[in-house]
Structures are given as structure tokens and as C-alpha cells.
Amino acid sequence: xxxxxxxxxxxxxxxxxxxxxxxxxxxxxxxxxxxxxxxxxxxxxxxxxxxxxxxxxxxxxxxxxxxxxxxxxxxxxxxxxxxxxxxxxxxxxxxxxxxxxxxxxxxxxxxxxxxxxxxxxxxxxxxxxxxxxxxxxxxxxxxxxxxxxxxxxxxxxxxxxxxxxxxxxxxxxxxxxxxxxxxxxxxxxxxxxxxxxxxxxxxxxxxxxxxxxxxxxxxxxxxxxxxxxxxxxxxxxxxxxxxxxxxxxxxxxxxx
Amino acid sequence: xxxxxxxxxxxxxxxxxxxxxxxxxxxxxxxxxxxxxxxxxxxxxxxxxxxxxxxxxxxxxxxxxxxxxxxxxxxxxxxxxxxxxxxxxxxxxxxxxxxxxxxxxxxxxxxxxxxxxxxxxxxxxxxxxxxxxxxxxxxxxxxxxxxxxxxxxxxxxxxxxxxxxxxxxxxxxxxxxxxxxxxxxxxxxxxxxxxxxxxxxxxxxxxxxxxxxxxxxxxxxxxxxxxxxxxxxxxxxxxxxxxxxxxxxxxxxxxxxxxxxxxxxxx
Ligand code: HEM
Numbered sequence: 001x002x003x004x005x006x007x008x009x010x011x012x013x014x015x016x017x018x019x020x021x022x023x024x025x026x027x028x029x030x031x032x033x034x035x036x037x038x039x040x041x042x043x044x045x046x047x048x049x050x051x052x053x054x055x056x057x058x059x060x061x062x063x064x065x066x067x068x069x070x071x072x073x074x075x076x077x078x079x080x081x082x083x084x085x086x087x088x089x090x091x092x093x094x095x096x097x098x099x100x101x102x103x104x105x106x107x108x109x110x111x112x113x114x115x116x117x118x119x120x121x122x123x124x125x126x127x128x129x130x131x132x133x134x135x136x137x138x139x140x141x142x143x144x145x146x147x148x149x150x151x152x153x154x155x156x157x158x159x160x161x162x163x164x165x166x167x168x169x170x171x172x173x174x175x176x177x178x179x180x181x182x183x184x185x186x187x188x189x190x191x192x193x194x195x196x197x198x199x200x201x202x203x204x205x206x207x208x209x210x211x212x213x214x215x216x217x218x219x220x221x222x223x224x225x226x227x228x229x230x231x232x233x234x235x236x237x238x239x240x241x242x243x244x245x246x247x248x249x250x251x252x253x254x255x256x
Numbered sequence: 257x258x259x260x261x262x263x264x265x266x267x268x269x270x271x272x273x274x275x276x277x278x279x280x281x282x283x284x285x286x287x288x289x290x291x292x293x294x295x296x297x298x299x300x301x302x303x304x305x306x307x308x309x310x311x312x313x314x315x316x317x318x319x320x321x322x323x324x325x326x327x328x329x330x331x332x333x334x335x336x337x338x339x340x341x342x343x344x345x346x347x348x349x350x351x352x353x354x355x356x357x358x359x360x361x362x363x364x365x366x367x368x369x370x371x372x373x374x375x376x377x378x379x380x381x382x383x384x385x386x387x388x389x390x391x392x393x394x395x396x397x398x399x400x401x402x403x404x405x406x407x408x409x410x411x412x413x414x415x416x417x418x419x420x421x422x423x424x425x426x427x428x429x430x431x432x433x434x435x436x437x438x439x440x441x442x443x444x445x446x447x448x449x450x451x452x453x454x455x456x457x458x459x460x461x462x463x464x465x466x467x468x469x470x471x472x473x474x475x476x477x478x479x480x481x482x483x484x485x486x487x488x489x490x491x492x493x494x495x496x497x498x499x500x501x502x503x504x505x506x507x508x509x510x511x512x513x514x515x516x517x518x519x520x521x522x523x
Contacts, residue, residue: 045290047286050282050284051282054289061297099316110309110313135376136369137375138372141366165316172330173330176331180350183351184348191352
């Protein structure tokens with residue numbers, strides 16, 4: 001027995017330790033499986049994985065990092081929601097308040113924003129990795145499709161959040177981004193073939209997105225609800241399916 | 257140390273969290289190996305995010321002023337590839353049709369790619385064409401255009417090198433001419449007709465050319481296995497992607513504005 005093992009043994013046998021942890025963990029295959037299958041969070045994993053799967057060089061860890069970024073934005077986002085009101089008169093002032101007066105307000109805001117950006121980058125890299133390992137091939141075709149939906153949702157989450165600070169950067173970036181909707185063929189008031197449908201600037205695809213003819217307080221509320229409620233819920237649902245499928249099919253790998 | 261204990265099952269067990277009981281295949285236990293890796297990765301990434309957030313503040317500009325349009329107005333950086341093709345295409349294409357085709361194209365990928373090789377490992381030689389196509393779409397058209405849009409576009413969406421000052425009054429000749437006119441067609445309706453025919457011909461000839469190319473490279477037998485639906489979808493999406501490159505080349509090389517101009521829709 002090494003010195004370290006001896007020391008560990010002594011600690012574990014003290015009365016104080018025993019009073020807290022009555023039963024040790026015996027490192028057996030059965031226990032290793034139970035540790036995963038008996039735990040509501042961990043049993044998202046299979047109890048055994050193929051060795052290549054946990055190598056950084058295979059997955060780049062990017063799916064996991066995307067998910068971690070999603071979790072960080074949820075935690076920091078809830079904090080921001082305590083102080084932010086999605087009303088045109090208050091939104092900007094609340095941002096200032098949050099930055100200068102709230103404990104850790106600036107840090108939370110920074111974390112929220114950078115994690116959102118990092119999530120976009122990570123999801124692209126994840127998709128690139130999945131493509132490069134050919135992991136979309138049977139039987140994982142459908143999970144790739146689910147992934148594509150998640151990709152769109154990730155971008156929409158970021159985009160809807162972009163408007164909320166209600167500063168020059170945000171309204172103009174969102175204006176440029178959303179102006180595309182008015183060019184939608186048939187249903188945009190500047191799109192091709194619009195004359196056959198009869199849409200106009202307060203009644204077309206962009207007006208649906210904006211909640212009116214132009215970007216304004218109604219848009220702020222709309223984007224807020226999409227950003228904080230609707231898209232996160234939809235994303236969560238698709239993530240559940242995504243993870244469930246990985247669990248069922250196992251991680252892809254070279255033929256054994 | 258090496259007190260290998262033999263369990264009832266006969267599998268040797270060692271103390272500590274080292275390799276346990278080799279299962280017959282190359283599998284290892286999630287607990288602790290995968291969980292440990294995930295835990296460490298999480299810690300590192302959170303530490304990284306904390307440092308990033310402590311060092312760099314998120315931007316907050318002046319309050320929103322719907323009447324003061326900044327020049328340039330840029331979409332969020334992840335959409336700048338699309339804003340960049342807005343230079344070459346009308347908004348209905350750059351903002352609506354192109355992104356829709358990108359998403360649809362990505363979604364159908366597993367169904368149109370019937371190559372069974374390269375499933376679950378890195379290989380270039382076994383899936384050359386898939387990788388090249390993805391590279392054209394993702395790296396060349398998506399990522400590099402984002403870089404152009406983010407770093408090289410200034411006021412009026414004009415091109416500025418990073419060391420050039422942003423001159424709001426930079427004069428750039430905006431003399432794009434429609435392709436039919438460049439080819440000497442003068443009557444309005446003849447131009448529109450030419451544009452329609454040229455666009456239809458592009459897709460027709462492109463599809464036939466691609467068919468012949470696939471048969472030559474892979475043989476008739478492959479084409480039968482691939483099937484018309486898969487081939488048609490693949491060639492349609494691929495020709496659309498290529499069309500973006502062609503239009504960019506026409507604009508940059510010959511100052512061509514539209515290939516097809518009609519009262520309803522321009523391409
Ligand atoms: C919110 C976005 C997403 C999250 C959180 C996510 C998460 C994950 C995680 C944790 C894995 C396990 C393996 C790994 O980490 O690489 C995975 C695998 C996978 N993902 Fe995603 N993913 C997302 C988006 C996507 C996208 C955009 C695609 C493709 C278009 C995709 C397709 C796949 C596929 C096919 C697998 C199975 C890979 C294999 O078996 O090797 N996912 N995803």
C-alpha cells in the first residue's frame with residue numbers, strides 16, 4: 001500500500017469521517033454501473049462507453065460545451081431577468097442599473113453575452129466535428145436533423161436576445177436582420193410576387209415578427225418573450241430528444 | 257500496490273480509480289472515466305468564461321434612436337455571411353431563400369449521402385466529395401464571408417482594409433449592368449426572356465452535366481442505387497450553392513448586376 005493509500009485509509013477510519021459517511025464506496029464494476037444508472041442526472045449516459053469516445057480528439061468536447069453554454073446562459077439569464085423590464089422606457093435604464101448598481105450585475109451580463117456567442121461558435125464546431133466523423137450516417141440520420149433544428153434555435157436565441165439592451169447596436173442589428181422578412185416571396189411587402197397576395201407594411205411576415213409596421217416597444221416585448229420563454233422551452237424539448245437519441249444509438253465510432 | 261483481488265465473477269479488480277476489469281470489447285466505465293472528463297472540462301470552460309467576462313465588458317451603446325441609422329448597420333456577426341451575399345443578390349434571395357436552402361440542405365444531408373464509409377471515424381480519402389462540398393459551403397461561403405462582413409466592411413457596406421480609416425464619403429462606382437444588356441440585348445422583354453432562359457438553362461445543363469459526371473466517376477450502377485430523388489435534390493442544392501459563387505464572380509469580374517430581370521423578380 002502506498003503512503004497516500006495509507007493516509008486515505010486513516011482518514012476514512014476516523015470517527016468524524018465515519019459519522020458523516022457511514023458506508024464507503026467499493027470500487028467494483030457493479031458499483032460503477034450503479035453510480036450511473038442509479039443517478040437521475042448521470043443516467044443520461046450509458047454506463048459504459050467505447051474508449052475512443054471520450055478522447056478529446058474524437059468529439060472535441062463540443063456538443064458538451066454547447067450544452068454547458070446553454071446552462072450558463074440560463075443561470076445568468078435568470079439573474080438578469082430579476083432586474084430587466086422589457087418596456088421601451090425602462091429597458092436601457094435597467095441595463096445601466098444592472099451594470100453599475102447590482103452586485104455582480106456586470107459580470108452576469110458579460111457571462112450571459114459571451115456564453116451566448118460561445119454557444120454559437122461551439123455549435124458550429126460541434127456540427128463540423130459530427131460531419132467530419134461522418135456521424136450523421138445511419139442510424140443517426142434523424143439525430144442530425146434534430147441537431148439542425150437546434151442549430152437554428154441557437155441562432156434565434158442569440159438573435160432575439162440581441163435586441164433586449166435596447167441600445168443603438170441592438171435595434172439596428174435586429175432591424176437589419178429582420179428586414180429580410182419583408183423580402184420574403186409572397187408574404188413580405190417588398191418580396192417578389194407580393195402583388196398576388198396583397199400584403200402591406202403593417203400586414204406581412206415582418207410585421208408578424210415585429211408586432212407592427214416597424215421596430216418598437218411591441219417588438220421589444222415580443223422578442224423578450226421569445227427569448228426568455230418560448231425558444232428556451234422549445235430548445236429544451238429538442239435537446240431532450242437529441243440526448244435521448246445519443247443514449248439509444250451510442251456514440252458513433254470506427255467499426256469494432 | 258498490486259493486490260489484484262479476484263471477485264466472484266473472476267474479474268480482477270484493483271484498488272483506486274484505475275482501469276477496472278477489462279470488458280471484452282474496448283469499452284470503459286462511464287463512472288469514473290467519462291464523468292471525470294466532463295467534470296474537468298466543465299471546470300476549465302467555466303474558469304475560461306469567468307476570466308473572459310472579467311476582462312471584457314459586453315457592449316452597451318447609446319440608447320436606441322429609431323430615427324438615427326448608423327452607417328454601417330450590421331446584423332449580429334453570425335448573420336454577416338448572409339448580409340455579405342446581399343451585395344450580390346436581392347434580399348429575397350440572400351435573406352430568405354439562401355438561408356432556407358442552407359438549413360434544408362443540412363437536414364437532408366444524411367439522406368442524400370449514401371456512402372457507407374467513414375461512419376464514425378476521420379477519413380478524407382473515403383469521402384472526398386462530401387468533404388469538399390461541405391468545405392465549399394461551410395468554410396468558404398459561410399465562415400470566410402462572415403470574416404469579410406465583420407472586419408472588412410465599413411460605411412455604405414464598402415470594402416475597407418483594417419488599416420484604412422472609415423471614410424463615409426468613399427465614392428464607389430455603382431454601375432452594375434444586367435447581363436442581357438452586357439450581351440447586347442436592348443429590348444426590355446427580350447432581356448427578361450433571355451434572363452429566364454439563361455437561368456433555366458443553367459439548372460438544366462448543370463443537372464445533366466452533374467449526371468454525366470457522377471456516372472463517369474461512379475458508374476451507372478451507383479447512379480441506380482442513388483436514385484433520381486436523391487440525385488435531383490443533391491444537384492439542385494449544389495447548383496444553388498455554385499450559383500452564389502458564379503454570381504459573385506460575374507459581379508466582381510464584369511460588374512454584372514442581374515442575370516435575370518423581370519418586373520416581379522430579379523436574380
Ligand atoms: C444546442 C445545440 C446542440 C447541443 C447542446 C448538442 C449536444 C450534443 C452532445 C453533448 C453530443 C455528444 C457527443 C459530442 O459531444 O460530440 C452530441 C452528439 C451529436 N450531435 Fe449534437 N448538439 C447540438 C447541436 C447539434 C447540431 C447542430 C448537429 C448537426 C447538425 C448535431 C448532431 C449531432 C449528432 C449526429 C450527434 C451524434 C454524434 C456521434 O454519435 O458521434 N448536434 N450533441
